[in-house]
Amino acid sequence: MTTPDQRPVEELIARSNRLGSDPRNTNYAGGNTSAKGTDTDPVTGQEIELLWVKGSGGDLGTLRQTGLAVLRLDRMRALTGVYPGVEREDEMVAAFDYCLHGKGGAAPSIDTAMHGLVDAPHVDHLHPDSGIALATAADGEALTRECFGDRVVWVPWRRPGFQLGLDIAEIKRANPQAIGCVLGGHGITAWGATSEECEQNSLDIIRTAERFIEERTAALAADGRHPFGAARDGFAALPEDERRAKAAALAPVIRGLASTDAPQVGHFTDSDVVLDFLAREKLGPLAELGTSCPDHFLRTKVKPLVVDLPASAPVSDVVARLRELHEAYRADYAAYYERHADPDSPAMRGADPAIVLVPGVGMFSFGRNKQTARVAGEFYVNAINVMRGAEAISTYAPIEESEKFRIEYWALEEAKLQRMPKPKPLATRVALVTGAASGIGKATATRLAAEGACVVVADLNEEQASAVAEELGGPDVAIGVRADVTSEHDVKVAVAAAALAFGGVDLVVNNAGLSLSKSLLETTTKDWDLQHDVMARGSFLVSREAARAMIAQGMGGDIVYISSKNSIFAGPNNIAYSATKADQAHQVRLLAAELGEHGIRVNGINPDGVVRGSGIFAGGWGAQRAKVYGVPEEELGKYYAGRTLLKKEVLPEHVAAAVFALTGPDLVQTTGLHVPVDSGVAAAFLR
Structure with missing residues (x-):
């Protein structure tokens, strides 16, 4: 059963969520709401008045109880006796800490005084476009009277703080008929005896202002005019x-x-x-x-x-x-x-x-x-x-x-x-990962996002790419795009998507690939061309288009090739795959030499035997390699691990860790390097 002291909190959160979910009412993380109520002081056992108010930095639309600051109302109002005036107003925010009830919840915002000092059980302070339009009109005070009569009172501009709270409290006392006020240059404040009344008063102010502006806008249009003036020749939107x-x-x-x-x-x-x-x-x-x-x-x-x-x-x-x-x-x-x-x-x-x-x-x-x-x-x-x-x-x-x-x-x-948390190592970096819907690509996209990067998940399977992007956090973290890396058009579209979504690209991981395990005599020209089109041509196209964006940015960048130990090691029945991996490995050296002057580093990673979660192995390569080595396909990962120096299986996450190591904050002077991630294959040691 709901306890009496929780009812104001529940009503406040519900009201805040409703108001904050409509952008006509307030902007994201803008404004604040409050409720007053009673609780029992656990020390004295006496009933005390409390103020619950949205804390600093929170958003009304997603507000939860943890986002509320909780203050003793008697102590907060007692601050009027020690208020030193507007010249020392900033000191009052620190004083709120001495008014907190219990652990106090979220940090009190600068608007806390407004909510505590106004003599009403419920108060809303919002930033609706319509209200701010009145607040920023040259004759806003007269227009507020014209729009609302005496139901809404004008408050001249004052910086948010304790004095503004005192001003609004006095205006409410002097205008008992008023339901709220317009704050010059700033927004609106409304109040009510109940949470429902407060919300209705807020909406009444916002919608009345909207109608007032719409009527004036319509009158201008009827006269052939626009608030922003005439359209300029040549400045209309392009198709x-x-x-x-x-x-x-x-x-x-x-x-x-x-x-x-x-x-x-x-x-x-x-x-x-x-x-x-x-x-x-x-x-x-x-x-x-x-x-x-x-x-x-x-x-x-x-x-x-x-x-x-x-x-x-x-x-x-x-x-x-x-x-x-x-x-x-x-x-x-x-x-x-x-x-x-x-x-x-x-x-x-x-x-x-x-x-x-x-x-x-x-x-x-x-x-x-x-x-x-x-x-x-x-x-x-x-x-x-x-x-x-x-x-x-x-x-x-x-x-x-x-x-x-x-x-x-x-x-x-x-x-x-x-007070903001320290940014993650890859914060502000935009990564484009190809073949990122599964295996090494997905693990890499996941690691880069976890380290703070924005990620473009590029894959031939657009549905899977979008699903991975959603897993990573949605459009504020990652987007999914379809990209056939053999297609110049698709690659340009993927880089353009990075530019439109995040502003550009800083970090590219050339991971897209496929594998055909055949001997020389069994390998057809179609097999050869397919392997080279996807990996040699594909990584070339992605690197070229990404490099163009990086050079335009002038912010440097990273290009990482997921090559293979097969770029060095001569394994059996692997001519097309190994040859194209050797091509990729040399692209690393060539591009490192060419792009260094632009601050773009190019490095490679040589994995081996990454079976678990791999789209390549699941697509038939695993069965083919298991046949070559004479082991059951389900034991292929164990077989690969057994032939290494460390006797440990290589997982996609291990390759992703190497990508982060090369692109994070520690190896910033490294370019042209190939990093083995193979648990130790002596025959693939770099010489």
Whole structure:
């Protein structure tokens, strides 16, 4: 049976999940919700009032009880007696720790004061596009009265914190008829006597604002006008195939520029909302004004980099212009930092853009991982919606640049960044693994993802490739693509998929292969061509296309060939397979020599006898080799292990470990190397 003290928590989580599941209500990880209730103090046995509020960094749509901060309400409200004023406001966040109940749950956020000080059992603070459009309109206060009457009250911009909580608490006391408020430049807050009433008040504010904006937008359209102005000739979206091909060509270049200060993962968006904004005459002026809601610009930076060329501009022209604009962007960002930094400000974190807009093509967004890059793009879409709404009802007027800096380089924000877990060894790296739906390829894709890489799982079997990608964590970690490595077209599509999904490619594992065990006299030209097409030609094509992307990025890279001990060892009845493995082994040497000047390292791995989980062995190679060696097929792995120096069977995971060793942080000066993973086959020792 539900205990009384748990009911507010359960209602709060259910309400939060409903509100957070609809992007019209708030952005990802944006806003916070709370409930007040009672519990028994385990020390005194007396009943105490508690505040449950979404903790720092959580997401409403996926909130669970572990994501709530739990505070004693009497102690939190007592902080009003020691509040030192706005000049020392940051000290109040540390004071929340002395108000925690028990272990306290999640870390309290900067908005905790708002929830605790407002005299209502339930409070929602949200970032709906419609609410922020009102909040960023030049005459937002008057428009709020026009839209809501006295049911919703305007709160002038104030940086989130204790004083803002005091302000809203006073506004609620002075306006007993109000159901909430619009926070200038920021978002909305609503309250209620019950969880249901609070949720309904939040939705009432959001939907009323939406209707108000829609009516004004419709009136503009009836007059032949658009909030973003007229469409510019030559800036309309390219046809989809052409648009995505151009995006794939530009993505590695843009990612390389956006990674000047620190490596980034990319995300591409070409939604109608984005493409329409990029085609309009107000693109430049509005983009220059930047975003307003703190949740937005903390992820998108204060403004994007905007390419000022028409959609028809050749890729080469766009690349040249991007390099010029990037240099100017970095200088402008450094000047922004210098204008507002003081001796106590954290060091500048990086001057590269997080959002790059290319008319006719779409938006490229960047972050320390795929999720962060994707969310940055989603936040800029929110910002576009906000700007469109504000321009429909008035003029877009975001908060001052100095205020943006105060939040971007806030000591509390810096502390939050410092608390983030240390990145994994392959974080920000994008890997393309061929033949990755089974065996060595799947084990390698799994290991690389576990070490922090984004992975393109490429395989002839697209269904299996997609299944592996889903196992690895889905599109924020891995994607599956069909790739016949003998086809130039398929290989180009796979590399383009890496560019569109993650911004480019840094790490390639040439693993796709097949095996035919036949003697010289039994080997047909068809057998020979098939072996060489898949492995020699296939690895050449994959390396060539990946190298083009890596060179465009200018971030270096790794190419690893899964060769074989057969590239050295002369085994029986193996002419076609062993010859093509020797071809791959020499490609390693040749490419290491050629690509070194670009910082691209090329290495090889020589496995032997990887039977378990192998698609090659399951496809007939195992039966053929067992026949050659005169052992039952089910004992082939044991047979291979028995002929090694270590007497241990080689598994796919052992090869994957060697791939990580070659591409991780420790062997960064190594190229042109072949690593045996064969448990010790003396005849295959490198000489």
